[in-house]
Amino acid sequence: xxxxxxxxxxxxxxxxxxxxxxxxxxxxxxxxxxxxxxxxxxxxxxxxxxxxxxxxxxxxxxxxxxxxxxxxxxxxxxxxxxxxxxxxxxxxxxxxxxxxxxxxxxxxxxxxxxxxxxxxxxxxxxxxxxxxxxxxxxxxxxxxxxxxxxxxxxxxxxxxxxxxxxxxxxxxxxxxxxxxxxxxxxxxxxxxxxxxxxxxxxxxxxxxxxxxxxxxxxxxxxxxxxxxxxxxxxxxxxxxxxxxxxxxxxxxxxxxxxxxxxxxxxxxxxxxxxxxxxxxxxxxxxxxxxxxxxxxxxxxxxxxxxxxxxxxxxxxxxxxxxxxxxxxxxxxxxxxxxxxxxxxxxxxxxxxxxxxxxxxxxxxxxxxxxxxxxxxxxxxxxxxxxxxxxxxxxxxxxxxxxxxxxxxxxxxxxxxxxxxxxxxxxxxxxxxxxxxxxxxxxxxxxxxxxxxxx
Numbered sequence: 001x002x003x004x005x006x007x008x009x010x011x012x013x014x015x016x017x018x019x020x021x022x023x024x025x026x027x028x029x030x031x032x033x034x035x036x037x038x039x040x041x042x043x044x045x046x047x048x049x050x051x052x053x054x055x056x057x058x059x060x061x062x063x064x065x066x067x068x069x070x071x072x073x074x075x076x077x078x079x080x081x082x083x084x085x086x087x088x089x090x091x092x093x094x095x096x097x098x099x100x101x102x103x104x105x106x107x108x109x110x111x112x113x114x115x116x117x118x119x120x121x122x123x124x125x126x127x128x129x130x131x132x133x134x135x136x137x138x139x140x141x142x143x144x145x146x147x148x149x150x151x152x153x154x155x156x157x158x159x160x161x162x163x164x165x166x167x168x169x170x171x172x173x174x175x176x177x178x179x180x181x182x183x184x185x186x187x188x189x190x191x192x193x194x195x196x197x198x199x200x201x202x203x204x205x206x207x208x209x210x211x212x213x214x215x216x217x218x219x220x221x222x223x224x225x226x227x228x229x230x231x232x233x234x235x236x237x238x239x240x241x242x243x244x245x246x247x248x249x250x251x252x253x254x255x256x257x258x259x260x261x262x263x264x265x266x267x268x269x270x271x272x273x274x275x276x277x278x279x280x281x282x283x284x285x286x287x288x289x290x291x292x293x294x295x296x297x298x299x300x301x302x303x304x305x306x307x308x309x310x311x312x313x314x315x316x317x318x319x320x321x322x323x324x325x326x327x328x329x330x331x332x333x334x335x336x337x338x339x340x341x342x343x344x345x346x347x348x349x350x351x352x353x354x355x356x357x358x359x360x361x362x363x364x365x366x367x368x369x370x371x372x373x374x375x376x377x378x379x380x381x382x383x384x385x386x387x388x389x390x391x392x393x394x395x396x397x398x399x400x401x402x403x404x405x406x407x408x409x410x411x412x413x414x415x416x417x418x419x420x421x422x423x424x425x426x427x428x429x430x431x432x433x434x435x436x437x438x439x440x441x442x443x444x445x446x447x448x449x450x451x452x453x454x
Contacts, residue, residue, distance in 0.1 A: 004063050005055075005063070006038065007042065007095065008020035008023045011043045018234075024170070027170075028166050029132035029133065033139075056095055056099050062143065064102070066091070068106070068110045075421045085388065104125040105123045112366055125148065128154060133154070161213045166220050183233055183439075186224075193207055197303055217250070233261060234265060235265035239268045241271065262284045264285065294334060294345065327355065327357070332407055356442075358419070359407055365380070365393050
């Protein structure tokens with residue numbers, strides 16, 4: 001048995017505090033393998049370096065695992081102000097002041113650019129991709145004194161449903177997120193078959209959906225509800241709805257078990273309507289986050305989204321008809337954007353009735369994506385740029401400041417349209433101070449004519 005100290009380095013509250021699900025899954029795997037584990041969330045513990053060093057010294061671990069969730073906040077207005085790797089590097093130095101144990105780094109952010117991050121942070125080892133099986137092998141090998149590779153790739157043999165591990169939630173960490181956001185994360189499937197030019201999900205989790213055992217997922221929900229009193233959940237699937245309708249099978253299992261929960265997730269705005277929404281609403285769905293991504297068909301095609309803006313409006317209207325709040329996330333300035341498409345996109349946004357729209361300026365360029373190759377070809381980023389520091393794609397056909405002014409002129413018309421992203425964070429922070437919990441943006445939606453909530 002080894003003693004393993006797990007550290008979640010995330011300190012971002014954007015768009016709301018998010019439970020460190022990846023760390024909880026790794027903890028579940030290590031405990032099942034017979035190891036002693038401490039889970040430490042730097043954010044939930046008050047961001048105190050002194051408390052962190054005390055926790056490390058008290059536990060005296062044989063191995064330390066750092067979980068990296070995000071590189072930055074993908075907001076071009078923030079740039080270096082919201083670059084999280086420097087914080088992770090500092091925390092590693094804090095940990096090492098009390099322990100000489102070897103450090104293994106993993107997590108979704110790490111997998112995007114493992115070599116560059118490992119070099120920057122200065123840890124001994126890194127895990128690429130799914131880690132719940134690999135981490136147990138690495139911990140055992142370190143205990144034996146074996147030589148192990150600096151980087152271990154968990155993407156070579158994607159895990160099956162039977163191999164996926166239930167998260168091991170921690171009471172103290174649960175208490176923090178219950179107080180701050182009122183909801184806990186779970187996942188019903190991994191992977192994504194879609195081919196959006198900017199997205200890393202297919203490289204992180206594979207290019208097909210791999211559903212978990214739905215009965216086991218609902219068992220986890222029931223356990224969290226029973227043990228921790230949590231009844232609100234966010235499903236962190238890359239896309240909750242899928243063309244085969246697996247999400248409806250999961251929904252039916254929720255209805256069958258009748259747990260009385262509420263839930264939300266991230267949806268593709270295509271392929272479902274009122275019938276599907278009614279079914280999901282019966283199971284506890286109370287809001288949707290929609291990957292609309294672009295404002296018109298030209299830019300949707302440039303992003304390789306595979307749906308049209310008419311699809312977006314159809315889904316939005318179905319949400320209104322079923323009185324389920326929805327939030328659209330739209331990026332301006334991407335491939336094939338021009339002043340004409342910006343104008344068309346803004347006119348289309350005005351057709352999105354009732355629901356919330358978050359707008360972003362530019363697209364974060366990440367390695368291994370088609371957007372990265374296009375950015376190199378258009379001389380937007382250099383071929384030798386590691387992309388460790390934030391770099392953004394803006395169409396060469398637009399001038400950024402002018403485009404931003406066009407967006408601002410439109411978005412000031414309605415309070416449920418939010419641009420830039422920092423404006424949304426200001427509003428949400430105020431609402432949290434007044435005791436609101438959950439998604440918060442859903443309070444801006446009202447289905448009564450002439451009225452706005454919030």
